[in-house]
Amino acid sequence: MGASGPFRHSVRFKLMLLMLVGVLILVAYFAVVAIVHGRQQQDLYNSRLESRKVIFDSFVKQASDPLETFAYDYTFWDDMVDFIAGDLGVEWGQENIDPGLNTFKTDVVWAYEIDGELVYGVAASEEEVQTPTIQPADPQDFGKIFTSNGVKHYFTKTEEGVFEIYAATVHPTVDDQRQTTPRGYYFVGKLLGDDYLKAAGKSIEGKAELIDDPGKIAGLETSFNERTGKVAFTRELKDFNDQTIGALYATYTAADLRDALIVQDRLTLLGVATIFGLTLILLFAIGRWVVYPLRSVQAALSSRSDQPVGWLKKHRDEFGNVARLIELSHWQHHELEHQKEIVEQKVVERTAQLKHEHARLESSINSLNAGFLMTNKDGRVAMYNPALLGMLESDHQTNGTPHQQQATVETLQKALEGLRLTSLINDCLANGKAFNIPELNYQGRVFSIYGAAIRPASGEIIGCVILMSDITERKIMERSKDEFFSIASHELRTPLTSIRGNSTMIMEYFPDLVKDETLKEMLGDIHDSSERLIGIVNDFLDVSSLEQGKMVFKTESFDISEVIENVVYDLQSVAKGKNLYLKYDKSTHNLTAVSADRNRTRQIIYNLIGNALKYTEQGGVEVKVTQADKLVKILVSDSGRGIPLDMQNLLFHKFQQASKSLLTRDTTKGTGLGLYISKKMAENMGGKIALEHSEEAKGSTFSLSLPLVTPAPPPQIDLKTT
Structure with missing residues (x-):
């Protein structure tokens, strides 16, 4: 049978074809060399360009650092606040601001009142310090500085040239975060003159120019001239309103890069010529050392003998x-x-x-005692166990005829839809996101459900697995426990109130009848113990009401500052008894109207301040009010013992105190329900309570956030003429 395809040609023909392929390979090699050479040139250019950019940017940063320092250091200064307010004379500016011109290499300084009125201005010259003749920006735009985190860096173009300016809002020394209302504005500027440009060019061993016409910047793109080795790039200059007013144009001649590229071109050509000669030699050798052995192999295969x-x-x-x-x-x-x-x-x-x-x-x-269900990647039931069927009260079995098993699958599919799990399963299959339902009521029973995606080593989601636990009995036991606490607390409060009232009356109205000191001490212990037990009973009742949803909240608009002042007044005696200070700083806010339940809010604040006093031995407690995201935040800070980091997660849980041991509780400090009750009440009023920060031996800060009452917009009057 004759050969077909490529095997019908002779070896000589194949060698000719091989030589043609070699020529094509050389052509392809030339193309690859050209591409690689071009990429190498581009990489060398990019490397040199980036290095010069880094050096140039470093120079610009070092030149700007004194201005930034001058602006920062002078705007967190109580004396500067008083100077802008007019409490200090011009002499203060001459003594404290003027020397900074030389110290921070600055050409001009302005200080403005909050309404934009110039308070003090000074400009440096070769002969003397004089008043500046230019403005740093439009006073109507000064408010943008505070919205830019209190500091703004920009450039401005004047008749004298382009100035680099740092602007900052002025605040008291304690407000290093610039959170309070600015007391004024402070500007420092430096002229980008010839000395600046010479130093900038020297930093990159090239030349720097100032382009003050925005229209010319578009033509000055980053570039590299292979023939001359010139590297050029720009840095745009933005004004107060972030508009481009000019640019710094830097150029550098990389002669070594140009020479290296020329040498590389010559070496590439030499390599191509060498490879071409070697290819010809290789083709000749193949013809001599390959053709004859191949014919022998062909003969051996054709004759099916090893002899050839x-x-x-x-x-x-x-x-x-x-x-x-x-x-x-x-x-x-x-x-x-x-x-x-x-x-x-x-x-x-x-x-x-x-x-x-x-x-x-x-x-x-x-x-398994728990219900188990597995779906395929389409969300259909693929596997289940008898426990799941028992939970869903199905009389089908896991084994049986195919018809019976199909009926069971259809029953489970309907149960999934009844449990509203279909959408969760689809989301889990699509995104691999696990889901957990702590409590789900279904046909008079309560289930706890957890689902997760089945993802093998390949990473593809092939199904979803669901575990279902029947927690009906547990929920019944919890409800019975809550009802028991509620009933027991109500029954205990009446006799305890009677004990407290009678002991109080005896101590206040019949002191002459109790003359024995031991008896007086015992009577005091009875009164204190009844007070403590009534507090515990009230905590139990609050917890029961909150968890059963029976606590009523009367939402109203009221001044939170008034509530804080009342609580601080009531607890002053406790603070004085421990030689602690208790103060309320009202200077940190101006909007204090909140929407919440007044009495519950007072209870939460009383608990936070009371806890702070309870765990503080030296120093005291301070209360502040701030506003953020349509919420009023009450901050209670103390200088007490602090809370260890690994114990902070115990806060806001029932019967838990963030002490150093999980197994022991300080029963003299309370039941561990105060923060739990406060958290639940805050959430029911649309707010939240949190631990802002705490450090051992330095103190803690707790916060209560409540919805802010925003004034309604004025009614719009539609004026139409008929």
Whole structure:
């Protein structure tokens, strides 16, 4: 049978074809070399450009640092606040501001009142310090400085040239975060003159120019001239309103880069010529050392005999290996058959092992007390256990006829829709997001459900697994416990109130009848213990009301400052008894109207301040009010013992105190319900309570956030003429 395809041609023809392929390879090599060479040139240019940009930016930053320092250092200064307010004379500015011109390498300084009126201005010259003749910006725009975090860096163009300016709002020394209303504005500027440009050019061993016409910047793009080695780039200058007013144009001549590229071009051409010559030699060698051995191999394969290649077996080259491989091919065939039998036996054993593992897994799932359900990637039920059927009160079985099993799957699919889990399962299959439902009521029972995606090592989601636990009995026990606490607390409060009232009356109205000191001490203990027990009972009642949703909240608009002042007044005696200060700083806010329940709010604030006093031995407690995101935040800070970091997660839980031990509680400090009750009440009023920060031996800060009452917009009057 004749050969077809590429095998019908002679070896000589193939060699000619091989030479043609070699020429094509050389052409392709030239193209690749040109591309690689171009990329290398671009990489060298980018590297040199980036290095000069870094050096240039470093110079600009170092030149700006004194201005920034001058602006920062002078705007957190109580004397500067008084100077702008007019409490200090011009002499203060001459003594404190004028020396900064030389110290911080500054050309001009302005100080303005909050309404934009110039308070003090000074400009440096070669002969003397004089009043500046330019303005740093439009006074109507000064308010933008405060909205820019209190500091703004920009450039302005004047008749004298382009100035670099740092502007900052002026605040008292304690307000280092610029959170209070600015007391004034402070500007410092430096002229980008010839000395500045010379120093900038020197930093990159090139030249720097100032382009003050925005229209010319578009033509000055980053560039590199291969012939001259010139590297150029720009840095735009933005004004007060972030508009481009000019640019710094830097150029640098990289002669070494230009020379290196020329040398690289010559080496590339030399390499191409060398490869071309070697290719010709290689083609000649192939014709001599490949054609004849191939004919011998062809004869051996055609005659199905090892004799034509017998002489090749003596060779130690590739053709000798081919001859030996032909001789060994028969033996290898038998060896492959043997290996095939071994692999088939292993497949049988592995299949049996997988069946055993599957049976063990299925048995484990069926023995679970919790309900188990697995879906495929389409969200359809694929596997379940008897416990799940029992929870859903299904009379179907996990085994049976295919018709019975299909009926069970359809029943479970409807149950998933009834439990409203279909959307959660679809989301889990789409995004791999696990879901957890702590409580779900279904047909008179309560379930706890957890679901997660099934993701093998390949990473593709192939299904979803769901675990369902019946927590009905547990919820009944919890409800019974809550009702018991509520009933017991109500029954205890009446006799305790009577004990407290009678002991109070005896101590106040009949002191002459109790003259024995021991008896007086016992009577005091009875009164104090009744007070403590009534507080505990009230805490239990509040917890029960909150958890059962029976606590009523009367939402109204009121001044939070008034409530804080009343609580501070009531607790002053406690603070004085421990030699602590208790103060309310009203200077940190101006909007104090909140929407909440007045009495519950007072209870929360009383608890926060009371806790702060309770755990503080030296120093005192300070209360502040701030506003953020339509919320009024009450901050209670103390200088007490602080809360260890690993104990802070115990806060706001029932019967938990953030002490150093989880197993012991300081019963003299309370029941551990105060913060839990406060958190629940704050959330029911649309607010929240949180630990802002705490540090051992330095103190803690708690916050209460409540909705801010915003004034209603004035009614719009539609004036129409008829």
